[in-house]
Amino acid sequence: MDLAFLAAGIGAGLTVIGGGYGIGKLAASAMDASGRQPEAAGDIRTSMIIAAALIEGISLFGLVICILLALK
Amino acid sequence: MILESVKVVTDTLSKVADKNAGSGWIMHHVLDGNELPLEPFGVIHLPQLHLFGLDISITKHIVFMWLAAIIVFFVFSFVARAYKKSLVPKGFTNLIEILIVFVRDEIAKPTIGEGYQKFLPFLLSTFFFILTMNFLGLLPYGNTATSNIAITSTLAIFSFIVIQGSGMKKNGVFGYFKGLVPHGIPVLFLPVLFVVEVLGLFTKPFALAVRLFANMTAGHIVIFSLIGLIFVLQTYFVAPVSVAFALFIDLLEILVALIQAYIFTILTSLFIGMAVHQDH
Numbered sequence: 001m002d003l004a005f006l007a008a009g010i011g012a013g014l015t016v017i018g019g020g021y022g023i024g025k026l027a028a029s030a031m032d033a034s035g036r037q038p039e040a041a042g043d044i045r046t047s048m049i050i051a052a053a054l055i056e057g058i059s060l061f062g063l064v065i066c067i068l069l070a071l072k
Numbered sequence: 073m074i075l076e077s078v079k080v081v082t083d084t085l086s087k088v089a090d091k092n093a094g095s096g097w098i099m100h101h102v103l104d105g106n107e108l109p110l111e112p113f114g115v116i117h118l119p120q121l122h123l124f125g126l127d128i129s130i131t132k133h134i135v136f137m138w139l140a141a142i143i144v145f146f147v148f149s150f151v152a153r154a155y156k157k158s159l160v161p162k163g164f165t166n167l168i169e170i171l172i173v174f175v176r177d178e179i180a181k182p183t184i185g186e187g188y189q190k191f192l193p194f195l196l197s198t199f200f201f202i203l204t205m206n207f208l209g210l211l212p213y214g215n216t217a218t219s220n221i222a223i224t225s226t227l228a229i230f231s232f233i234v235i236q237g238s239g240m241k242k243n244g245v246f247g248y249f250k251g252l253v254p255h256g257i258p259v260l261f262l263p264v265l266f267v268v269e270v271l272g273l274f275t276k277p278f279a280l281a282v283r284l285f286a287n288m289t290a291g292h293i294v295i296f297s298l299i300g301l302i303f304v305l306q307t308y309f310v311a312p313v314s315v316a317f318a319l320f321i322d323l324l325e326i327l328v329a330l331i332q333a334y335i336f337t338i339l340t341s342l343f344i345g346m347a348v349h350q351d352h
Contacts (some may be wrong), residue, residue, distance in 0.1 A: 046178070049331060053332070056287070059299075064285075064289075
């Protein structure tokens with residue numbers, strides 16, 4: 001009974017939910033801020049990309065663990 | 073009853089994963105190996121070297137890392153020679169100047185502040201090396217050298233050495249550690265905060281390495297899985313859908329290659345800035 005494969009799949013799904021929710025909130029705030037002050041749109045876009053990459057880094061930590069589980 | 077249904081699910085999953093054209097094929101293309109597969113034409117076997125019991129054979133990722141280093145070296149030698157002739161760039165030098173000015177004005181200057189010129193060679197080398205390695209993985213018959221944890225760890229170790237070295241050179245070894253914790257906090261919190269900050273010195277480059285490795289590997293696994301869906305399901309009808317999705321993910325991978333090189337460089341320069349100007 002290879003529960004490792006099941007665990008890898010469920011873990012990957014949960015990780016993606018967390019990452020997607022976080023980056024979605026980030027993008028929503030960035031859109032609001034750009035709408036309020038269109039001159040700052042360039043700076044906001046840069047900060048948004050940096051924050052999105054950091055959040056994605058965390059969700060990829062979880063993905064690496066799931067890959068390790070599935071490959072064992 | 074629940075246990076039986078769980079057993080059915082895991083049996084199906086392991087059957088799909090064990091099919092000989094399934095995960096084995098994907099992992100064979102993503103992970104390192106001792107041969108360069110040039111698919112319809114054959115396979116180049118790379119030399120295996122052993123030195124004092126350590127395995128230093130030349131693998132796929134190493135070949136592409138050297139290729140990226142050679143490309144970066146020749147491109148920038150050409151650009152340096154073009155700058156000797158005239159300060160106003162034309163043509164290809166102009167294109168590279170756009171990227172160099174981007175690294176200087178968006179990455180180095182805002183994060184390091186004054187004294188950024190000393191770190192510019194390291195930041196430029198990091199940015200273009202990682203960018204070239206990422207892009208080489210997107211070409212046909214290409215392979216991403218940064219999807220190897222050893223290569224990204226080495227880049228992170230270099231960043232760590234530059235950050236700590238520059239911080240200690242500017243503030244002195246004892247002064248650097250003293251400047252890690254902010255002033256004006258109760259003496260009770262001092263040991264805890266100090267331990268947390270020292271741990272942070274090590275976790276930050278570790279996160280750099282794992283972020284780059286995981287982003288590159290995950291993107292390529294997704295592309296290979298989408299194409300491999302055709303082989304797993306063994307029909308041709310899934311091919312248009314598969315190829316369309318894989319094309320979209322490939323375009324996304326170009327964006328991710330650029331963004332990951334940018335993130336590695338800007339986080340390194342941010343940490344250098346925090347180490348050099350500790351009272352910020």
